[in-house]
Amino acid sequence: MQNQVLDTVLNRSSIRAYADTPVAPEQLEALKKAALASPTAMNRQDQRFIFITDPEKRKRLEQAIVDGVIASGNVDFAERMKSRGGRVTYDAPLVVIICAKPSHFAPVDAGIAVENIVLAAGSMGLGSVILGMPASAFGPGSESVKREFGFPEGFEFMIAVSVGTPAVQKTPHEWDESHIIMM
Ligand SMILES: Cc1cc2nc3c(=O)[nH]c(=O)nc-3n(C[C@H](O)[C@H](O)[C@H](O)COP(=O)(O)O)c2cc1C
Helix, strand or coil, X not given: CCCHHHHHHHHCCECCCECCCCCCHHHHHHHHHHHHCCXXXXXXXXXXXEEECCHHHHHHHHHHHHHHHHHCCCHHHHHHHHHCCCCCCCCCCEEEXXXXXXXXXXXXXXXXXXXXXXXXXXXXXXXXXXXXHXXXXXXXXXXXXXXXXXXXXXXXXXXXXXXECECCCCCCCCCCHHHCCCC
């Protein structure tokens, strides 16, 4: 069966190295549409998508993540991150942060939206990796960081994703067919 959507789903794999090529304007527009087209519980659309293409802003995000890890007191983890140069976003030319007004379904909505972005990126030959790690930048007491990154009042970090031209090839993960329960 020839099916480009299924091919994109089945060939996806987290990419952690990117070419030094910006995401093209038409690709950016397609990714924005893919984000906005995501379904949300009761069609609330209470999430915002922060598109970071400025490398300085991305570095600032990585610094805020390291600062957040240090502030959390997880010294070993902070040292490990620093030793890797704090490259949480893998120098991707695009990082999208999804923040949302907290609600029961907000994390589910964000998960759906991030996968929409991932699959749209994959369909255009771009690689991606979903990032939970940036949560460290937006923990308790991070109001000024949230403002700096454009979070509306009361919105919280949900998830992020790095996107760019892959600099590596990777095989999709293996799975266990027994995880499907048929009735
Ligand atoms: C909710 C979530 C958070 C993740 N956070 C990170 C992260 O912070 N850093 C990272 O390198 N990968 C992160 N990943 C990627 C996973 O490690 C990856 O999806 C998993 O190892 C399976 O590999 P695959 O995506 O190549 O199939 C995250 C994935 C998900 C779904």
